[in-house]
Structures are given as structure tokens and as C-alpha cells.
Amino acid sequence: MTDTVDDVELPYEETASRQDKIEALQERLGVIESQNEEMRDKLLDANAENNKYKQKLERLTHENKKLKQSPLFVATVQEISDEGVIIKQHGNNQEALTEVTSEMREDLEPDSRVAVNNSLSIVKQLDNETDVRARVMQVDHSPDVTYEDIGGLDDQLQEVRETVEMPLDRPEMFEEVGINPPSGVLLYGPPGTGKTMLAKAVANQTNASFIKMAGSELVHKFIGEGAKLVRDLFEVARENEPAVIFIDEIDAIASKRTDSKTSGDAEVQRTMMQLLSEMDGFDERGDIRIIAATNRFDMLDEAILRPGRFDRLIEVPKPEADGREIIFKIHTRNMNVSDDVDFHELAETAVDASGADIKAVCTEAGMFAIRDDRTEVYRQDFVDAWEKIRLDNDEDVGSSLAFA
Numbered sequence: 001m002t003d004t005v006d007d008v009e010l011p012y013e014e015t016a017s018r019q020d021k022i023e024a025l026q027e028r029l030g031v032i033e034s035q036n037e038e039m040r041d042k043l044l045d046a047n048a049e050n051n052k053y054k055q056k057l058e059r060l061t062h063e064n065k066k067l068k069q070s071p072l073f074v075a076t077v078q079e080i081s082d083e084g085v086i087i088k089q090h091g092n093n094q095e096a097l098t099e100v101t102s103e104m105r106e107d108l109e110p111d112s113r114v115a116v117n118n119s120l121s122i123v124k125q126l127d128n129e130t131d132v133r134a135r136v137m138q139v140d141h142s143p144d145v146t147y148e149d150i151g152g153l154d155d156q157l158q159e160v161r162e163t164v165e166m167p168l169d170r171p172e173m174f175e176e177v178g179i180n181p182p183s184g185v186l187l188y189g190p191p192g193t194g195k196t197m198l199a200k201a202v203a204n205q206t207n208a209s210f211i212k213m214a215g216s217e218l219v220h221k222f223i224g225e226g227a228k229l230v231r232d233l234f235e236v237a238r239e240n241e242p243a244v245i246f247i248d249e250i251d252a253i254a255s256k257r258t259d260s261k262t263s264g265d266a267e268v269q270r271t272m273m274q275l276l277s278e279m280d281g282f283d284e285r286g287d288i289r290i291i292a293a294t295n296r297f298d299m300l301d302e303a304i305l306r307p308g309r310f311d312r313l314i315e316v317p318k319p320e321a322d323g324r325e326i327i328f329k330i331h332t333r334n335m336n337v338s339d340d341v342d343f344h345e346l347a348e349t350a351v352d353a354s355g356a357d358i359k360a361v362c363t364e365a366g367m368f369a370i371r372d373d374r375t376e377v378y379r380q381d382f383v384d385a386w387e388k389i390r391l392d393n394d395e396d397v398g399s400s401l402a403f404a
Helices: 012-068 102-107 154-169 171-177 195-205 225-239 263-280 321-331 343-349 355-371 379-403
Strands: 073-081 084-089 095-098 113-116 122-126 184-188 209-214 243-248 288-294 312-315
Touching: 084 113, 102 122, 154 171, 154 184, 154 195, 154 288, 154 312, 184 195, 195 209, 195 243, 195 288, 209 225, 225 243, 225 263, 225 288, 321 343, 321 355, 343 379, 355 379
Parallel strands: 184 288, 184 312, 209 243, 243 288
Antiparallel strands: 073 084, 073 113, 084 095, 113 122
């Protein structure tokens, strides 16, 4: 009987060599599996990167396609008839008769905003959005000015509160008495007397929507643009009733009408007439109060001053001595003032100073203290500050007279 291969005992060296080869192959297999796993991870990352670039390529291709398309133009529907829809394109006021589908015809009505292509065919209907410039005029955060920050204007403050704040907070009082609340108030007087601060205090105290603007913002180059902005401004106010509209420097659009034939003057007058219509026209104004301010009362047109538009005309003059003393105390509340400062004396010294002048004096007095490396403001700092402000004002007046 012959021995099989398994029965044959191999020499020790040959068995050890085979075991080493097996271990080496197993180690090599582990390295290859590790490399394979690493390559698989790299492949997954590459596929993810490839997908990202594919998405970017699709987006760029889509944007490129949109850029190559002809732009759409904004138009307004003028009339809908059996023959079609009459539209007026914005900008050039070109009118055209175009056809629309029966489904779109049901949704359209006069004054609807639509988008049209180069052939003036209606592509889609647009929302009737108001001018974005009118929306950004709405104040989202109340100013930090309160009634306590206003001095020397007690009578004016009372009238403003009666005209604006009371009808919004206690409308039942006017109903019981049987009168309509004042619809608007015009503040007029020299610069720096606190007209804008009164409006800011109202915005702070009332819960109504507050919309601010300057008269110059309504003056535009193109025909009808200023009037449209006025309409949109009041539309924003109606959407956010109760609302208060504050128009600063109203003389920019409400000056006396003249026989001037220039296009600029004519456009300003069109804007003013739109404002007059919104303030007291056929359409109900709603629960909207108007505050306006101007330094040039003498320039205003009589039409805007009549009752029904501005029921109260409130003069805001420069403060008297008692008012100046209160204003000095208001603007020095947070200042480190020396005990030798007499506000009554300062008020008597600062003759003909406005509220803005007094604020400038307090700021300048503090600068004198900083210049001398002090943390306390002395009486002499206020005296020197008033002299500096007074001389600067005199120089400004002299320069104005020289150029006049």
C-alpha cells in the first residue's frame, strides 16, 4: 500500500515557507481590499461632484436660454371688448389691440397689469403691485423721540395730539360730539424749531402705521411718475390703516402755481394736483392722518391750505426764554454738567436760538471739555459754544446775502 501525498511529511523548512507565503498573500489581500474601499469612496465623491456640476450646468443652460429670450414689457389693460383687449404699454404710452385666450379674458379687467412680448401679445397677468418706493417709505421701527424730548412747544404739541393721536385712540369722542376729526395738520416755522421732532414723537406714541417722505422725493423727471407715486403712497396707507403720512418740506411740490410753461414746473403741478385729489377728492381717504412740515409757508398754494386738506395750520416758532431753558435741560440730561451751570442764565443769553441751535451748543460745549481732557462740562464751555454757534450762523447769513 502506497502513501498518499497528505501522508507524506514535508520537511519543516518547506512547511514554514508555505505558511509565510499564505500570510503574505493574506496581508496583500487586506491591502488590496483597503485600496479597493478607498477607491470606492473616491468614486462616490467623484459621482457626487459630477452630479453637482451637472446641476450647475443645467442651471447655467436654463439661465442662458432665458437671457436669449426676448424681454417682456409691462402694459395696462385699457378696455376689454368683443374685438379683443386694448392695452397701453408703459413708458411710451403706445396703445394696441390684441387677442387673448378665453381663460385669460375671464381674469382680466380694466387697469390690470400684464406682461406683453414684442408682438404686444399678452403673455401673463401681473399683480397690481404698488411702487416699491412707496413701500420703503413705511417706518417699521418707531423713532426714539418721545413727547418728553420736546421742550417749549406745549401748545403745538397739544394741537398735534388732538389732530393725529386722539382720533386714532378715541374716535368715539368725536362721534359723541358729532364732528369729524381734523384730517391733517401743517407745521410751519423757521428751520430747527422742532417740526420734524413733533412728527417723530407722534410716530413713537401711536400704534398706527407711519409713512414718512420728503416732498422732493415726489418730484420726478418723467410725466406722470410723481403722480403715480402719490397714488401708490396713499394706497400703501389704505392697506395699513390706521396710518399717518408725514410729508416733510412739502413746499417742494405744493408751491404756488404759476403760468410757467416748462415741463418741469408742469410735472410738479401735476404731482401737486394728484396730492390734492388724494387728500380731499371723491375717494374716501379712510382712517389716514396727514402731517406736513415746511419752512416756507409763504410759498404754499392756497388750494392745499384750505380746510378739508389741512384743518389745522400750526406755527412752530423759535422758543421763548422759558422754552430755551427746558430745551437746554433736555439736551444735557446725559451730560456730566458742572454745578456752576445756570440753565436760566444760558437761556437768557442764547437769544433767538432755535431748538437745533441749542442742541448744537450743548454738543459743542461737550467738545470743548473733551478738547481740554475733562469729563465735566463747565459754564464757560456753554458760553464759548454759544459764541461759536452764533458767529457761524452770522457768517451763513452774510454769505447768503452776498450771493443774493
